[in-house]
Amino acid sequence: MGLLQMLKSQFLCHLLLCYVFLVSGLIINLLQVCTLPLWLVSKQLARRVNIRLGYCISSQLVAVLEWWSGTECTLYTDPKSYLLYGKENAIVVLNHMFEIDFLCGWTFCERFGVLGSSKVLSKKELSYVPVIGWMWYFQEIVFCKRKWEEDRRTVAQSLQNLKDYPENFWFLLHCEGTRFTQKKHQISMQVAESKGLPKLKYHLLPRTKGFWITVQNLRGTVAAVYDSTLNFRNQEAPTLLGILSGKKYHADLYVRRIPLELIPEDDAECAAWLHKLYQEKDGFQEHYTQTGRFPGPAVTLPRRPWTLINWLFWISVVLYPLGLLFVQLISSGSLLTILAALAVCSAVSLGVRWMIGQTEIKRSSSYGNKEVPLNNN
Numbered sequence: 001m002g003l004l005q006m007l008k009s010q011f012l013c014h015l016l017l018c019y020v021f022l023v024s025g026l027i028i029n030l031l032q033v034c035t036l037p038l039w040l041v042s043k044q045l046a047r048r049v050n051i052r053l054g055y056c057i058s059s060q061l062v063a064v065l066e067w068w069s070g071t072e073c074t075l076y077t078d079p080k081s082y083l084l085y086g087k088e089n090a091i092v093v094l095n096h097m098f099e100i101d102f103l104c105g106w107t108f109c110e111r112f113g114v115l116g117s118s119k120v121l122s123k124k125e126l127s128y129v130p131v132i133g134w135m136w137y138f139q140e141i142v143f144c145k146r147k148w149e150e151d152r153r154t155v156a157q158s159l160q161n162l163k164d165y166p167e168n169f170w171f172l173l174h175c176e177g178t179r180f181t182q183k184k185h186q187i188s189m190q191v192a193e194s195k196g197l198p199k200l201k202y203h204l205l206p207r208t209k210g211f212w213i214t215v216q217n218l219r220g221t222v223a224a225v226y227d228s229t230l231n232f233r234n235q236e237a238p239t240l241l242g243i244l245s246g247k248k249y250h251a252d253l254y255v256r257r258i259p260l261e262l263i264p265e266d267d268a269e270c271a272a273w274l275h276k277l278y279q280e281k282d283g284f285q286e287h288y289t290q291t292g293r294f295p296g297p298a299v300t301l302p303r304r305p306w307t308l309i310n311w312l313f314w315i316s317v318v319l320y321p322l323g324l325l326f327v328q329l330i331s332s333g334s335l336l337t338i339l340a341a342l343a344v345c346s347a348v349s350l351g352v353r354w355m356i357g358q359t360e361i362k363r364s365s366s367y368g369n370k371e372v373p374l375n376n377n
Helices: 003-008 011-034 036-041 043-068 101-111 124-128 132-138 148-164 182-194 208-218 240-244 267-291 306-332 335-357
Strands: 072-076 090-094 119-123 142-144 170-173 224-232 250-259 298-300
Touching: 011 036, 011 043, 011 132, 011 240, 011 306, 036 043, 043 101, 043 132, 043 240, 043 306, 072 101, 090 101, 090 208, 101 170, 101 224, 101 250, 119 124, 124 132, 124 142, 142 148, 148 208, 170 208, 208 267, 224 267, 250 267
Parallel strands: 072 250, 090 170, 090 224, 119 142, 119 170
Antiparallel strands: 072 298, 224 250
16 A cells, blocks of 8 residues: 555545535535525526535535546447537436445536536435535525425426526436335335336336426426446445545446437326336346446546646635644643644544445435335335
8 A cells, every 4th residue: 555545544634625525615605695695686697606606515525536536437328429418408317326326426417517507306304414405405406305295396396497597407316216225125126026017136116206207397408318327347335435545446337318208298107117217227237247347338538627626725725724723722732722622623523424424325314114115206
C-alpha cells in the first residue's frame, strides 16, 4: 500500500471529507433559502440558480467517487442513443442492488451535464434531512409517502410542475422501491408466484403504479426512458466506506433508450410492460454474470473537471478557517478548550460513522420486508 493510499484509509481523512461536505452543504442550503424572494420575481431564474447551488453539493459526492476513489465507469449503449444523452429530458430506470448505486446514478448524470437538474422520487422523510434533503426541496424533487391514495395526487402535481422546467433534466427512478436483499427478494418472489408473474433472479418485482404515474404526467415533457442496469467487475460489492478509503472500483452500466411513445398509456398495460422490462433486465444481469460484460458496444465515459474544481473550492473555503482555529487552540494552551474541541470532534466522528452506516445494505429500509403480499405502489 502506497503512502497516499494509506492516508486515504485513515479515519481522520474521512472525518475531514465529511466535515467539508456538511459545512459547505449547510452554507449552500442557506444560500438556497436566500433565493426564496427570487421565486416571486422570476421562477425560471430561481430554478437556474438552484440548479447550480444543488450541483455544488451533489458534485462533491461524485468527486469523491471519481477523483478520490478513482472509480471508473464503462457505458454499454447504442451509439445513436449516446448522441442524445444530456440533450433531452428522460426517465432513468435504475436497478437497486448496491450501496452506492445512487452515487453511480449521479455520476451518469454528471458525465452528460444534467447532475444539477436531475430529479428523483424520494420518500417524504428525506426532505427534512439537512444538506441533501433541503437541497432536494429547492430542486423540486418529487417526494412520496408510499401511500398510494395520498401519493397519487401529490406526486402527480409535483411532476406536472416540471413541464416548464428551464433546463434538460433526468428523472431517476428505482422501480423496485427498495434496495435488493435476499430476504426482500424471497418475499418478492413469493408475491410473483401468487400473482402468476415470472420470477426474477437479480431484481425485486417493480412497483408499477409509481412508474405509471411518472410516465403519464411526464408525457410531452420527457422524450424517452433510459433503462439502466448497473454491475461491478470482479463481483465486487462497493461500499461508501470503501469509496472514502480510496478503494478503486470499475462500474459497468448498460443503458437502452426507449422512446416514451412505445410505453402504453393504460395502467394495466403499462404494468405488464414494466414487468417485461424487468425480465429483460434480469437477462442482462445473467449475461453479465456469465460473460463479465453487457451486450453491445462499450465506451469509457470521460470525467469532467467541474466536480474536482468545485470540490477543491469548498475544501479551501471550509478547511482554511478550521486550520486557523486549530492553531489557535494549540497556542492557547488551555486544557479546557482543548478538551472541549476533542469532545466536539468525537461527536462529529460518531455522526460521520452513523451517516456512513445508513448506506449499508444491512441498514437499508425495511420496506418490502413484511411477510405479506406486497402491493404495487
